[in-house]
Amino acid sequence: MWQMCTNCGTMYNRSNPEDPIEDSVTTKAMKRATANFSLKNCVGLGQNGEVFRGRLPDGTFVAVKRFKPNSADPRISIRVELKVQHSISQHTHPHVRQILGVSFDPAQPLIIYEYLPRGSLRQHLQRRKGDHLLNDPIARLNVAIDVAHALIQLHYNSRFPIFHRDVKSSNILLDADYNAKLADMGIAVVVQSEADLDVAEPLGAFGYKCPVYEQSGRLDDKSDVYSFGVVLMELATFMTAWDTERTVTLLADLVIDRLQRGVVKKLIQPGNAPGGAALMKSLLLVAADCCSLDLNVRPRIDEVADYLERLRDEASEEAALAQHIESLGSLSLA
Numbered sequence: 001m002w003q004m005c006t007n008c009g010t011m012y013n014r015s016n017p018e019d020p021i022e023d024s025v026t027t028k029a030m031k032r033a034t035a036n037f038s039l040k041n042c043v044g045l046g047q048n049g050e051v052f053r054g055r056l057p058d059g060t061f062v063a064v065k066r067f068k069p070n071s072a073d074p075r076i077s078i079r080v081e082l083k084v085q086h087s088i089s090q091h092t093h094p095h096v097r098q099i100l101g102v103s104f105d106p107a108q109p110l111i112i113y114e115y116l117p118r119g120s121l122r123q124h125l126q127r128r129k130g131d132h133l134l135n136d137p138i139a140r141l142n143v144a145i146d147v148a149h150a151l152i153q154l155h156y157n158s159r160f161p162i163f164h165r166d167v168k169s170s171n172i173l174l175d176a177d178y179n180a181k182l183a184d185m186g187i188a189v190v191v192q193s194e195a196d197l198d199v200a201e202p203l204g205a206f207g208y209k210c211p212v213y214e215q216s217g218r219l220d221d222k223s224d225v226y227s228f229g230v231v232l233m234e235l236a237t238f239m240t241a242w243d244t245e246r247t248v249t250l251l252a253d254l255v256i257d258r259l260q261r262g263v264v265k266k267l268i269q270p271g272n273a274p275g276g277a278a279l280m281k282s283l284l285l286v287a288a289d290c291c292s293l294d295l296n297v298r299p300r301i302d303e304v305a306d307y308l309e310r311l312r313d314e315a316s317e318e319a320a321l322a323q324h325i326e327s328l329g330s331l332s333l334a
Contacts, residue, residue, distance in 0.1 A: 025101035027108045030054060030064050037066060043119065053115060061115040062100060066108065074109040077186035078102050081111060084185040087159045095150035097173060097183040116181060118174035125169055125238050132178065137271040137279050138319065139178055140235045141312050146180035147172055148305035151228065155221045155301060161191040163219050167227035168208045168241065169234050189219060207241030207250055212293060222298045229290025236280040238269045252291040259288055275318045282311055
């Protein structure tokens with residue numbers, strides 16, 4: 001029997017909840033919503049598809065992913081994403097991007113997501129979306145904490161452990177208030193048995209993929225932590241995860257080298273807040289632990305989240321104190 005998921009609008013078979021019914025949305029409706037996939041509505045490009053902003057008849061904005069014709073079977077990716085969403089308790093989490101519908105039209109498979117208007121973290125790091133994150137290191141820290149909580153949900157609080165395998169700045173999206181959501185679960189692994197931890201092909205993005213996982217082909221919760229550590233380095237430095245024009249190509253290697261040599265300050269983008277440089281150095285220190293090749297040193301994501309929240313509390317107190325002192329100075333001058 002088919003049943004509507006009240007959270008995501010997709011139809012599921014009760015006897016097999018991961019199996020969605022064909023065409024919970026139509027290609028025709030999405031063409032209409034996106035002005036026939038107009039380039040002016042294209043908000044994202046990836047290896048296997050393009051994402052377009054669409055507007056539904058009720059005025060709701062959505063993000064529509066259209067797969068490239070030459071991409072690997074899109075239905076596999078769609079089913080993985082649906083399986084992940086169904087495995088998350090209540091099918092939603094405030095820091096995981098939500099699927100609203102799918103189309104298995106053989107000519108044009110689609111996934112419809114909630115729309116996040118401020119784009120990807122990568123776009124902000126490239127300064128294509130303004131300087132808010134550059135100027136505000138605490139806002140950067142908030143993004144990191146949001147993503148950490150998304151990974152906690154996937155790793156430890158879902159029906160089955162879920163390992164994302166593709167944590168990177170282009171897969172972190174921001175809503176209007178700069179709240180972050182982790183996106184693109186197309187190569188995630190839902191661990192329902194021990195065999196699921198051994199993967200034939202260790203997929204992931206260059207510069208973000210854990211070398212231990214890449215060499216062994218075995219997943220665990222700390223594989224995503226390595227990728228998350230690289231994102232922390234991006235947040236602190238506004239540098240890319242890899243760059244062949246740098247003397248050290250991989251950002252993880254560069255940051256760890258500079259920390260060991262005591263010259264990491266030159267890499268840091270401190271922002272305009274008091275104590276920004278010290279805060280970002282603390283972020284790099286925990287990032288280096290996240291990227292340690294020794295899994296005994298590398299922390300779990302819940303441990304990282306706890307540390308980041310303590311950092312935020314301390315930074316917020318320091319910022320409030322600095323603001324108070326500044327206001328007292330203004331009063332004395334008056």
